[in-house]
Amino acid sequence: MTYCIGMLIEAGLVIVADTRTNAGVDNVSRYRKLHLLANGPERMVAAATAGNLSITQSALGLLEEGLPNPETGEIEKIENATSMYRVAQLVGRALHQTRDAVIEALEADKVSAAVSMLVAGRVGNERLRLFQIYGAGNFIECQRDRPYLQIGEAKYGRPIVDRALTWRTSLDEALKIALISFDSTIRSNLAVGPPLDLLSIGSAAGSQVRHYRIESGDPYFSDLSERWSVALNHARLEIPQPPYFLSSDQVEETD
Amino acid sequence: MTYCIGMLIEAGLVIVADTRTNAGVDNVSRYRKLHLLANGPERMVAAATAGNLSITQSALGLLEEGLPNPETGEIEKIENATSMYRVAQLVGRALHQTRDAVIEALEADKVSAAVSMLVAGRVGNERLRLFQIYGAGNFIECQRDRPYLQIGEAKYGRPIVDRALTWRTSLDEALKIALISFDSTIRSNLAVGPPLDLLSIGSAAGSQVRHYRIESGDPYFSDLSERWSVALNHARLEIPQPPYFLSSDQVEETD
Numbered sequence: 160m161t162y163c164i165g166m167l168i169e170a171g172l173v174i175v176a177d178t179r180t181n182a183g184v185d186n187v188s189r190y191r192k193l194h195l196l197a198n199g200p201e202r203m204v205a206a207a208t209a210g211n212l213s214i215t216q217s218a219l220g221l222l223e224e225g226l227p228n229p230e231t232g233e234i235e236k237i238e239n240a241t242s243m244y245r246v247a248q249l250v251g252r253a254l255h256q257t258r259d260a261v262i263e264a265l266e267a268d269k270v271s272a273a274v275s276m277l278v279a280g281r282v283g284n285e286r287l288r289l290f291q292i293y294g295a296g297n298f299i300e301c302q303r304d305r306p307y308l309q310i311g312e313a314k315y316g317r318p319i320v321d322r323a324l325t326w327r328t329s330l331d332e333a334l335k336i337a338l339i340s341f342d343s344t345i346r347s348n349l350a351v352g353p354p355l356d357l358l359s360i361g362s363a364a365g366s367q368v369r370h371y372r373i374e375s376g377d378p379y380f381s382d383l384s385e386r387w388s389v390a391l392n393h394a395r396l397e398i399p400q401p402p403y404f405l406s407s408d409q410v411e412e413t414d
Numbered sequence: 415m416t417y418c419i420g421m422l423i424e425a426g427l428v429i430v431a432d433t434r435t436n437a438g439v440d441n442v443s444r445y446r447k448l449h450l451l452a453n454g455p456e457r458m459v460a461a462a463t464a465g466n467l468s469i470t471q472s473a474l475g476l477l478e479e480g481l482p483n484p485e486t487g488e489i490e491k492i493e494n495a496t497s498m499y500r501v502a503q504l505v506g507r508a509l510h511q512t513r514d515a516v517i518e519a520l521e522a523d524k525v526s527a528a529v530s531m532l533v534a535g536r537v538g539n540e541r542l543r544l545f546q547i548y549g550a551g552n553f554i555e556c557q558r559d560r561p562y563l564q565i566g567e568a569k570y571g572r573p574i575v576d577r578a579l580t581w582r583t584s585l586d587e588a589l590k591i592a593l594i595s596f597d598s599t600i601r602s603n604l605a606v607g608p609p610l611d612l613l614s615i616g617s618a619a620g621s622q623v624r625h626y627r628i629e630s631g632d633p634y635f636s637d638l639s640e641r642w643s644v645a646l647n648h649a650r651l652e653i654p655q656p657p658y659f660l661s662s663d664q665v666e667e668t669d
Contacts, residue, residue, distance in 0.1 A: 314569030318598035343573040371658040390649030
């Protein structure tokens, strides 16, 4: 399993991905799922992957080698794409092609060929953009009204993001929201776990990528987790008791 | 879609279910999914359903008519079952039989035949028991270490339950936790919505079932939702900023 979230807000971009993979609960490993595919002054492209690891790894390998353009035959690479839209198309083609090559054999083995990716970055003077690529190669773009995209085990950690993240949230606050979202997910699904890879870049031209790996036992993440737990507990206890069955605990005395 | 949660704690049993069904987003209706199948001094059985509505409704209909015992041919009904374990077996048989009768036709129409149920209650002097029944008729029983079971859209609302509910939680507090769990689910999935049906019974012998329907705009539920939102926001703002990319918002000034 995997959980990755990408947030695209006015201040910039934040991506957080876990590193846990599993082929059954008896075969849990650690693989990097957040990759920097390009990182220069003219071009920054990051990708996070979810789903069948052999397919997403192969797709990244194929992208590195380059794909022939179906019309011109010319080899296309991320380093030559003229916009993030073209990057998303290229990644979509690589993912679809890789999946298509193995899907029948995987289905015969009853192994899931489901895959998805987040691809984000900037080419030239473009604004930062964030896409979610599906296994069929199609994709959607992140928009201001819902300034985030998730892949993998998305549901446990989604309510806090829905409540808290807006276009105007600061980068550090967005990162904090992402980490709370991971904390909820890690508690409910064993197959998502640290280390967590973080990546962030400001929206201003010339901003540089920052990345960091949060290891197990990281003091800030442990403190966040503890504070969040205590605060939720406190918040819940502050809410009055439901009026519907008052004294239902003592039902045996009143009935 | 559906979300139902059953909580079995020392103090008793709480079940909450929504009432929204949909066949595509353009065909949303309201159906009761929480049913009292028996409610007398000797026997109380409640059931909540999720999945294909035609199958779960038919299974409830079949249970009312009774199912022939596969060995003796005798007609078995919930009102004659000698324990909650027998009730769970009977409900499992009804669900499996009903699903089996239509699964091929549904699959040909690419309609999901997935179904599940929560079945809870007490027969005679037994303790309260809670089961989750799968479409194949097999089932699991709720246990003290994880004193709840969910069916339907379970993930959005699960983190708060994992954090807060224990065997020692009071009935009213458990109901509050269930309602917070519903609040998170309703925010993130349009296909889960009010009215919500509540049912509760104390664990002491002679306790009576209480039920209530929370309608849209219910003052307590609206207040709970508002308070929870405000408290989460406050809790999040109280957590210090992540130290990983300090001043990343101002990256354009420092790079």
